[in-house]
Amino acid sequence: MSTDKFSQVILPLKDKLFRLALSIVGDKRESEDIVQDVLLKLWTKKEEWDEIENLEAYCFRSTRNLAFDQIATANARLTDPTDLSGESLRFIDEENPHSQLVKKERLSLIEECTKELSDNQRLVFQLRDIEGMSYKEIAEIANISEELVKVSLFRARKKIREMLSNLDNYGIEPHT
Amino acid sequence: MELSRIHSLLDKYWNCETSAYEEKELQDFFSRNDVPFGLQRYAPLFSYRETQQSLSLGNDFDERLKTAMDKAKIAKKEYVTIKIFLPLLRIAASVVLIAGLGASLFFIAKQNNKPRFAETYNDPDAALKHATFALEKLSDALQAGENASLKTLQNIDEMGIDWMALDSLSVPIHVAAGKEEIKKEQL
Numbered sequence: 575m576s577t578d579k580f581s582q583v584i585l586p587l588k589d590k591l592f593r594l595a596l597s598i599v600g601d602k603r604e605s606e607d608i609v610q611d612v613l614l615k616l617w618t619k620k621e622e623w624d625e626i627e628n629l630e631a632y633c634f635r636s637t638r639n640l641a642f643d644q645i646a647t648a649n650a651r652l653t654d655p656t657d658l659s660g661e662s663l664r665f666i667d668e669e670n671p672h673s674q675l676v677k678k679e680r681l682s683l684i685e686e687c688t689k690e691l692s693d694n695q696r697l698v699f700q701l702r703d704i705e706g707m708s709y710k711e712i713a714e715i716a717n718i719s720e721e722l723v724k725v726s727l728f729r730a731r732k733k734i735r736e737m738l739s740n741l742d743n744y745g746i747e748p749h750t
Numbered sequence: 751m752e753l754s755r756i757h758s759l760l761d762k763y764w765n766c767e768t769s770a771y772e773e774k775e776l777q778d779f780f781s782r783n784d785v786p787f788g789l790q791r792y793a794p795l796f797s798y799r800e801t802q803q804s805l806s807l808g809n810d811f812d813e814r815l816k817t818a819m820d821k822a823k824i825a826k827k828e829y830v831t832i833k834i835f836l837p838l839l840r841i842a843a844s845v846v847l848i849a850g851l852g853a854s855l856f857f858i859a860k861q862n863n864k865p866r867f868a869e870t871y872n873d874p875d876a877a878l879k880h881a882t883f884a885l886e887k888l889s890d891a892l893q894a895g896e897n898a899s900l901k902t903l904q905n906i907d908e909m910g911i912d913w914m915a916l917d918s919l920s921v922p923i924h925v926a927a928g929k930e931e932i933k934k935e936q937l
Contacts, residue, residue, distance in 0.1 A: 588807055588811070589805070589806040589807055592805070592806065592807045593802060593803075593805050596805065597802075602808075606807055606808060606811055606814075609807065609811075610811070610814060610815055610818060613815055614815070614818050614819060614822055617819050617822060618822050683794070684794055684795055684798040685798070700802075702770075703773070703799050704799060704802045704803055705803075706770040706773065706774070707770075708770065724766050727766045728764075728765070728766045731763070731764055731766065732764065734795055735764055735792075738791050738792060738794065738795060739791065741791065
């Protein structure tokens with residue numbers, strides 16, 4: 575029974591948990607280890623599952639906490655930005671190398687921008703914009719009120735919007 | 751038109767009023783090739799979303815997790831055995847402790863009650879008789895000793911030794927011995 579629950583409820587979350595960890599620690603290998611630790615820890619205390627109110631939110635919370643622990647133990651060492659070259663970036667055929675470069679730069683700029691966000695803002699942005707969760711779910715995971723989730727998300731998006739607008743005014747010229 | 755809808759959706763998006771579905775709609779719109787120039791500046795945000803959403807764990811993750819889980823299972827089994835026996839171990843430990851304390855208390859108490867001199871006679875009359883006999887025997891022996899020493903002293907007196915003559919005989923004894931002179935009375 576518990577094995578079913580594990581494979582039906584917890585295991586499907588693995589990629590989401592991975593992305594959450596990645597948004598915090600910024601390193602793929604480390605994030606994988608974090609997800610493995612979280613899943614393994616849950617697996618070894620099956621008997622406590624029934625006591626956990628919201629298993630999904632619990633998974634996200636443990637992942638977030640473990641990721642923050644990881645950063646703390648690494649003594650806030652600087653992590654390399656995620657290697658974008660390995661990721662499947664969508665490029666249009668007509669685009670020339672220059673526009674590709676601009677696009678890539680802008681992608682990593684957004685990534686840089688998410689690093690500028692506060693921990694709560696980044697968490698909320700990650701869960702809403704990347705994982706498409708409801709405010710209620712996010713509130714449970716972040717352990718804050720739904721109102722605060724909205725406020726954090728608003729500030730995060732505002733920051734990103736400002737950055738994108740500024741870019742057009744002073745930064746890299748858009749390729750036409 | 752569609753474009754005005756996109757504009758209103760974007761406004762809603764910045765105000766955090768869009769539903770998850772509407773946000774998906776925006777993302778789909780910005781992934782198209784024909785995004786108008788005025789909106790292109792926001793495209794990176796939505797392509798970032800798309801890129802991030804496509805990130806996933808490595809292919810070997812499941813394998814590694816399974817290995818780790820199997821390892822944990824074995825470790826857990828050992829843990830369970832200890833867990834079952836833990837209360838029993840506690841009980842056994844307390845039993846040993848109580849038994850040890852009881853035994854030592856018992857032996858200490860027993861030692862304190864033990865008389866130092868054991869009674870060897872059951873009949874007091876016999877005991878008195880034997881004691882009297884023993885004491886009489888001791889008394890006789892002492893008497894004999896006293897008599898013998900008196901007799902010896904008497905014999906020495908009868909010998910009539912001239913002590914003065916002995917004293918003046920030769921070298922004073924205290925010179926030879928390096929000690930105080932031995933007086934006649936002390937001999």
